[in-house]
Amino acid sequence: MGFGNFFRKRSLRVRDDKRTKAAELTLRESLYPIALVTVLFFLWGFSYGLLDTLNKHFQNTLGISKSRSSGLQAAYFGAYPLASLGHAAWILRRFGYRATFIWGLFLYGVGALLTIPTIIYHNFGGFCFCIFIIGNGLGSLETAANPYVAVCGPPKYSEIRINLSQAFNGIGTVVAPVLGSYVFFNFDEERALKNVQWVYLAIACFVFLLGFAFYLSDIPEITDADMAFQAAETHAGEDQNQKFRKQYRLFHATFAQFCYTGAQVAIAGYFINYVTETRANTDSALGSQFLAGAQGAFALGRFGGVLLMRYVRPRMVFGVFLTMCIIFVAPAITQRGNIGMSMLYVTLFFESICFPTIVALGMRGLGRHTKRGSGFLVGGVFGGAVVPPLMGVAADRHGTAFSMLVPLCFFLAAWSYALAVNFWPWYRDTADAFTTTEVGLHGHHDGVVEQGDEGVAPVSDEEKVAAVADRVEKV
Template sequence: MAILSFRKHSLRTRDDRRTPASELTLRQSIYPLCLVTILFFLWGFSYGLLDTLNKHFQNTLHISKARSSGLQAAYFGAYPLASLGHANWILRHFGYKAVFIWGLCLYGLGSLIAWPCLVHRSFGGFCAAIFVIGNGLGSLETAANPYLAVCGPPRYSEIRINLAQAFNAVGTVIAPVLGSYVFFKEVGDNADAIKNVQWVYLAIACFVFLLAVVFYFSTIPEITDADMMFQAQATHVGVAEEPFRKQYRLFHAAFAQFCYTGAQIAIASYFINYAVDTRDNTSSATGAIYLAVAQGCFAVGRFSGSFFMHYVKPRWVFLAYLTCVIIFNSAATTQRQNTGIAMLSLTLFFESVCFPTILALGIRGIGRHTKRGSGWIVAGVSGGAAVPPILGAAADAKVKGTGTAMAVPVCFMLAAWTYAFAVNFVPAYRDTADKTGAATIGIENANRDSEISDSGEEADKGVGTSAEIAA
């Protein structure tokens, strides 16, 4: 099957017909998964760069911790607008490829807007650029996360999404390293350091526009609502038949995602502040190095979590990791110096599997509601706009109060833990996850000979309307 095709392409896909994509094998899913994984690195890099800029904007522009959280508010506040609005509409009416291209174009546009804002040191203008970038990345997450979860055998959905998210974590490591050794090393916290970042955003714009062209000409299978309904029925998960408003497991997952992501973003956003406030003689540049180490722990955690999921049910790995997050985050609120930084770094290590696993478990078995439902869970990322300002305000209330303020994310992690508990000990949650996890679709009797057209049109074999499939 050709990977790139230069013949006429269509970005519209019918959701009421089943395609061979419902039974993709591991081999058939490798190329599209690798291509989508590049997107995870891109938004990991963007997010890591934002965490580094947060502290340097405080120093360079002389703004408070609470005001600097406007970057996170603009970035993550755009997510529900994308995941519940324009990106989700495009996903349901056109398909995954169209959303990938749309998200990349918005990402590139926002990066171009950021360029002059950095030159003129306009914090408000840069927040506006970040809002556009957030819409682009929110669009990409709306499509990429569920695509990884459903592209290939259902049994390995959590492993696929955690491996791809590991490359997201690699991006979050590289960005602080660049900040410490390239942008801020020689010029410190002055205007020249901020201007240095303009070239990064220009390079990002060029790259993502080129990647959008690659996606347009690439052959990637489209997974329709009918495909997901087939998988749900093949695994005997009855909840897919329920109307969307009764998918309470999905809404619990979205709530958990909101609380967890808000806490994760708050911790990363103020990690440098935490290092400066709690460790003697620590500069912002040194704090960025500690952040890079912590993000390295985060990346290692995702690879380790994916490894453990080969041998232990993903829901158990999720419960163990999130429990450890609460333990070490709580310890970081009382410890100082190197011990406190070590506790917060371990918190990031165990945070690693939580976001992708909540999404993968949350959309298991919901059939034709998968595209719409994934938008709700991705919208939970908007917690990243709500929790950092609370932590920032708590830190501003006391001199060098970032350490004590880390109690704020602990509270939100406890709320997210309710979902980890439910998916392991409440039968309605646990049985749905286990039935899908035991599926042999794409492994036994796989549809190996089917060709998936790059336009997403239905193959002659195995095609039927959703009504026919239900019958």
């Protein structure tokens, strides 16, 4: 009987049409679930940083070209749309966030274990396939974790919350290159490849344990009905009554995510190549340490961005940071040595808040479409599979410095969304509505006071939910 109750309490299925209190969580109530999910951000930051280091490592040990080594990024980020628009999106909408977290960790662990035999046999194609499985796992985690952090707690602090969690992603990207500089590049080829095996075995063990921790944890689920209520409360949910195909702001944000992520991944993926080619007396081990420093600037930018968003509207911070990315990556095309590397350091600093802020802004006002919309925003990460190969071809033909022109072009395309969300009222007003709402700041309430012709009358949650459901049915 005890075991039956134990498993019933941890059921992974959640009804999306049922209103809970999750959309009104206070800062204190959201602390534990946010902390648990933030561990996931560190995990895929570590995995992403490891990938950038392995890019150069496999060029050295397996003798492959820059364009071919970009197959790692293509496999990793190419898996994201399959997860965010396919299997992970299905699990998220049918079961809930916790089930999607567990599924993503399972795929991550399986992919990490499968890398071991491919490394033993020096099979780069097989390793790329394993990275594809890991990418499916991480894509599943991002499909759930980004929207979960954005909506778990007061909407007013959504961008601050997701950027703070993503800051630990930045810490993971710092740790991985430092680790790589010591265990991949300072040994002979056979010993270095064995070290890669041990790293992925440790990752597999950790993520399986973390998946079990999520199964045991009672974290609040956030349903479509909760998000419909939240959008109605902020008066920014007029578009949730439109069909999904008419969520034009979402699709623009997805396009911006595609372009921005592609540029970010391309710069980080070829950073070591850039410094070894343009800076005298720089080998791959030293280049990996420089990459760790650049990722440190990236992590610092996230913490700095969170602090700025406490006093400045997030859309404005996003607009300034993305503009700075364009300004500082351009000189890296023609400059060399420490100057060119410094330009990339500053670029990574300003890249920091762009990805999570696009997610948070793109989800504004989606209401009942929130879960589906988050899949599209995470699917935009597919840009990380498209832009690095383009940059790799340019780097093979004209050098890595000149190839920085490729991410510059994609930054400019993503800039269109930053301009729209800051200067087009249709975008701007919806974003601002969430930064002024009081939902979740004063705890839960059983009734909402509305002013009528004959005075004040309380309206129960059930009546509000019924009204929202009625509107949804009509659509």
